[in-house]
Amino acid sequence: MRRSHTTRSNARPIEYFESFLTLHMKLIGSLTSPFVRKVRIVMAEKKLDYQLVIEEVWSESSTISQSNPLGQVPCLIMEGGEALFDSRVIVEYLDTLSPVGKLIPSTGRERAEVKTWEALADGLIDASILARQEKRWPMRKESERSSAWIDRQMGKVHNSLKAMEKGLGDKVYCSGIHFSLADIALGCALGYLDLRFEELDWRESHPELARLYEKLSTRTSFVETR
Secondary structure, three states, rough: OOOOOOOOOOOOOOHHHHHHHHHOOEEEEEEOOOOHHHHHHHHOOOOOOOOEEEOOOOOOOOOOOHOOOOOOEEEEEOOOOEEOOOHHHHHHHOOOOOOOOOOOOHHHHHHHHEEEEEEEHHHHHHHHHHHHHHHHHHOOOHOOOOOHHHHEEEEHHHHHHHHHHHHHHOOEEEOOOOOOHHHHHHHHHHHHHHHOOOOOOOHOOOHHHHHHHHHHOOOOOHHHOO
């Protein structure tokens, strides 16, 4: 996916420079990764141009380690060839590239609140991925799988959902009346549960999360990254 870009003849130098930077960005990722989706949603909300390169990190032919020694996606390749990795690092950088739709407060308690929501949502994803890998990893025999480990990780998922439900309450968005990175991270976490844990009926016991997720799901940035 690459967003169209139009250059205006009366653009200010800084705007031209920002456009040049974003036109030359390349995002390496997977269509099913919730962390990649978080970055893609941020780029859509910020109206940034980029090229999406699909990478299967579990494939023997994967070259992701050439860009990210950790062998993980997302990985953002910038205009000079430098690589940024870890979704939190990438979205922090992207939010500085354009004044459009500021997603992370600059300072203070508001910033800490948004980043805490992101950490909670990312932690839920991490735990759910670990549980799924333990249950389905094809290189492991059935007798080698640990139900205790799966239960521990799913316990984190359920505790995170409870904390999110309580923290959200009747607020319009996670951090109040303004849409932010907190909502993007939460939406990606809940979307991943729908994708990989259909049997987990989180909506029934978390109606406030269900309310917000339904609203988020109608945003163009969420629709285009399903």
